[in-house]
Amino acid sequence: MLAALDADDAGKGTFTVGLVRVKAGDPAQRRGSLFFNFGGPGANPTDMLPPTAYLWSTRSASHPLDGDKRRLADRFDLVAVIPRGLRGGSRYECKPTPASDEPHDPSIYLADWNWAGFVQDARAYARACDDPLKPHLGTLQHVRDMEQARLALGEPAMNFVGISYGTWVGAFYAAMYPHHAGRIVLDSVMNFSGTFEQQVDDAPGERQALFARNALRPALADPFTYNIGSDARTALNRFRAMPHEAREAWSSVIDTPSHLVAALTLADWMRAEGAPAKERLIARAKRYVFSPDPAVDHQIRQAAVGLASALGRRTDPTLNGLVDISVYHAVICADTPWRKDPKELRALANRIASRYPAANGEAVTTGLVCMNWATSPRWRPPLTALAVAPPMLMVQAEFDPATSYNGAMQAFSRSPGARMVVAQGARVHGLFGASATPCVERAVGRFLLDGELPALPWSACDYVPSTRSRESREAGDGPSEWDMRDELAKRLQNIR
Numbered sequence: 073m074l075a076a077l078d079a080d081d082a083g084k085g086t087f088t089v090g091l092v093r094v095k096a097g098d099p100a101q102r103r104g105s106l107f108f109n110f111g112g113p114g115a116n117p118t119d120m121l122p123p124t125a126y127l128w129s130t131r132s133a134s135h136p137l138d139g140d141k142r143r144l145a146d147r148f149d150l151v152a153v154i155p156r157g158l159r160g161g162s163r164y165e166c167k168p169t170p171a172s173d174e175p176h177d178p179s180i181y182l183a184d185w186n187w188a189g190f191v192q193d194a195r196a197y198a199r200a201c202d203d204p205l206k207p208h209l210g211t212l213q214h215v216r217d218m219e220q221a222r223l224a225l226g227e228p229a230m231n232f233v234g235i236s237y238g239t240w241v242g243a244f245y246a247a248m249y250p251h252h253a254g255r256i257v258l259d260s261v262m263n264f265s266g267t268f269e270q271q272v273d274d275a276p277g278e279r280q281a282l283f284a285r286n287a288l289r290p291a292l293a294d295p296f297t298y299n300i301g302s303d304a305r306t307a308l309n310r311f312r313a314m315p316h317e318a319r320e321a322w323s324s325v326i327d328t329p330s331h332l333v334a335a336l337t338l339a340d341w342m343r344a345e346g347a348p349a350k351e352r353l354i355a356r357a358k359r360y361v362f363s364p365d366p367a368v369d370h371q372i373r374q375a376a377v378g379l380a381s382a383l384g385r386r387t388d389p390t391l392n393g394l395v396d397i398s399v400y401h402a403v404i405c406a407d408t409p410w411r412k413d414p415k416e417l418r419a420l421a422n423r424i425a426s427r428y429p430a431a432n433g434e435a436v437t438t439g440l441v442c443m444n445w446a447t448s449p450r451w452r453p454p455l456t457a458l459a460v461a462p463p464m465l466m467v468q469a470e471f472d473p474a475t476s477y478n479g480a481m482q483a484f485s486r487s488p489g490a491r492m493v494v495a496q497g498a499r500v501h502g503l504f505g506a507s508a509t510p511c512v513e514r515a516v517g518r519f520l521l522d523g524e525l526p527a528l529p530w531s532a533c534d535y536v537p538s539t540r541s542r543e544s545r546e547a548g549d550g551p552s553e554w555d556m557r558d559e560l561a562k563r564l565q566n567i568r
Contacts, residue, residue: 090160143396
């Protein structure tokens with residue numbers, strides 16, 4: 073559709089905005105449209121909506137948990153407005169810049185000359201993003217485009233599912249158009265009551281806490297099986313002492329005690345042998361005995377092979393091919409203010425290195441770029457307007473690796489009348505449809521179909537992972553239900 077480039081100044085012309093729609097599977101039962109935003113910022117719904125629609129439409133209506141998804145696919149057009157700047161509409165792209173070197177993690181490469189290169193590269197990148205379209209991207213403009221699409225489709229209300237950054241979009245819409253908000257589901261909730269700078273600032277501490285809970289403490293609790301001792305300080309010192317290349321590739325992806333043992337062992341070999349080739353590390357790992365427990369030994373060996381294969385890769389989640397980095401920065405750098413100067417950002421890099429070694433320096437890299445973005449923060453509707461909108465439904469994994477439970481609860485506390493449903497023990501990002509957790513799957517399905525909210529403001533149940541179902545399609549009859557579910561879950565995990 074054609075949208076005004078600037079809704080406050082019609083003289084600036086129009087902008088092409090793309091939409092994706094999968095029509096209701098049973099036109100006789102059609103009730104309206106259900107809109108989606110899958111996160112990012114910068115994730116393209118053309119990568120996410122078709123597999124979601126396919127997966128929902130192949131479920132059995134008699135399934136106790138997934139039957140509601142089939143009914144949603146049958147009764148609603150599934151619609152996504154493509155955020156401005158992405159393929160499917162008028163494109164926005166930063167020009168290529170000659171970086172001083174391969175991009176590295178500023179919380180690992182702490183020398184003065186490295187810092188000077190980080191500052192220079194961030195400044196050059198931000199300048200390369202100057203474009204006439206730059207001021208006309210962002211959440212405000214996207215929400216206005218959603219409203220235009222709602223009106224064009226003749227929908228009386230905005231029914232919406234937002235995941236990750238999509239929860240920011242959903243809350244923004246409800247606050248901006250409270251009288252047009254319908255049934256809004258926020259899945260894996262960002263703290264939309266704060267700023268993007270606060271989001272990235274909180275991430276290292278949250279990541280370190282997850283690492284300690286899921287990897288470090290279980291390994292220390294069983295020193296005989298995992299063979300790294302029982303002292304946390306000693307283990308963390310070994311972790312910090314890993315070669316730079318290893319820490320950069322592994323630190324923020326170690327989530328199990330097996331991965332931790334594998335990383336520390338491989339790092340010892342790398343130091344002793346002068347950074348041997350991947351193939352040499354893999355070969356040694358395949359014949360090495362890591363643990364006296366055969367099952368654990370196998371798990372550690374698999375982890376070691378995977379980690380060795382990942383050497384040299386960067387861990388920045390915006391560079392995974394599912395998020396457009398230009399649009400990502402155009403949203404987060406201009407939607408909300410960035411306060412830190414270079415001195416404060418360097419102090420943050422040192423603090424991450426010393427206190428949060430299992431995290432990465434994304435907050436520093438992003439801060440350096442956004443500090444040079446040279447745009448004023450955009451207007452946001454006050455969250456007090458949510459008191460006028462219908463109550464929203466939020467669902468959250470207790471140990472979400474991308475949007476923390478603490479941040480989600482801050483957003484929940486600022487959302488009058490909202491309901492929060494928590495999957496206890498879950499470590500996933502993008503919860504609805506990615507598990508068999510009864511309280512989550514039933515709550516979202518009932519709310520979207522019938523407007524029925526949970527009785528309690530906050531409720532929870534134990535996380536139940538998905539398992540292969542008997543009704544999964546067989547190979548040769550289109551993608552199997554399990555394969556599609558697995559692929560969709562992987563995509564959501566990579567959009568943060």
